[in-house]
Amino acid sequence: DTEVTQTPKHLVMGMTNKKSLKCEQHMGHRAMYWYKQKAKKPPELMFVYSYEKLSINESVPSRFSPECPNSSLLNLHLHALQPEDSALYLCASSPVDMVGRTTQYFGPGTRLTVL
Amino acid sequence: AQSVAQPEDQVNVAEGNPLTVKCTYSVSGNPYLFWYVQYPNRGLQFLLKYITGDNLVKGSYGFEAEFNKSQTSFHLKKPSALVSDSALYFCALTGGSYIPTFGRGTSLIVHP
Numbered sequence: 695d696t697e698v699t700q701t702p703k704h705l706v707m708g709m710t711n712k713k714s715l716k717c718e719q720h721m722g723h724r725a726m727y728w729y730k731q732k733a734k735k736p737p738e739l740m741f742v743y744s745y746e747k748l749s750i751n752e753s754v755p756s757r758f759s760p761e762c763p764n765s766s767l768l769n770l771h772l773h774a775l776q777p778e779d780s781a782l783y784l785c786a787s788s789p790v791d792m793v794g795r796t797t798q799y800f801g802p803g804t805r806l807t808v809l
Numbered sequence: 810a811q812s813v814a815q816p817e818d819q820v821n822v823a824e825g826n827p828l829t830v831k832c833t834y835s836v837s838g839n840p841y842l843f844w845y846v847q848y849p850n851r852g853l854q855f856l857l858k859y860i861t862g863d864n865l866v867k868g869s870y871g872f873e874a875e876f877n878k879s880q881t882s883f884h885l886k887k888p889s890a891l892v893s894d895s896a897l898y899f900c901a902l903t904g905g906s907y908i909p910t911f912g913r914g915t916s917l918i919v920h921p
Binding site: 795 | 899
């Protein structure tokens with residue numbers, strides 16, 4: 695199974711809502727990533743988890759809160775978002791044991807709209 | 810610091826013609842180079858990668874890429890383009906980390 699799944703596919707939320715994005719993989723990858731992508735732009739790295747521990751936070755505002763409950767699951771909790779946070783949120787996973795040589799596997803993304 | 814440049818925002822090619830999407834890179838150590846493709850409203854899909862060995866790398870859907878160390882390039886090619894190849898293509902580089910640096914992306918449009 696080489697698939698990364700993400701739910702929901704689409705999400706519309708108001709600025710006072712609390713919602714969560716979910717990501718799951720069963721490839722045994724011990725690195726998992728959240729990216730934010732605007733239209734026709736490259737993905738921007740937000741967070742990296744390595745062995746279920748947060749290893750990189752790219753100065754992301756606290757209204758985004760990641761969580762890695764186990765080696766297969768990655769969540770992104772959203773609270774008090776701004777309209778400029780509207781984007782495609784991508785989850786990815788990869789092995790960590792071959793530094794620099796590893797392929798990232800991406801999920802289909804969650805299209806988030808903040809009203 | 811490492812960087813990836815994709816000099817063209819958009820590449821237009823007629824169906825059946827060869828296509829090239831350009832990528833150049835800068836890194837202090839060994840370059841590990843990747844091409845990903847993204848169809849509308851989808852995640853990125855891995856096409857091919859260069860780690861070591863043969864400079865000509867073959868990947869999915871008939872794509873290939875040539876690693877050129879002297880020109881620090883890793884251009885993506887296909888001998889005969891299909892309309893279904895129309896998508897956004899990203900070149901990516903990892904050096905001493907497993908975190909990739911992405912180029913800005915090139916939109917490939919294949920005309921019937």
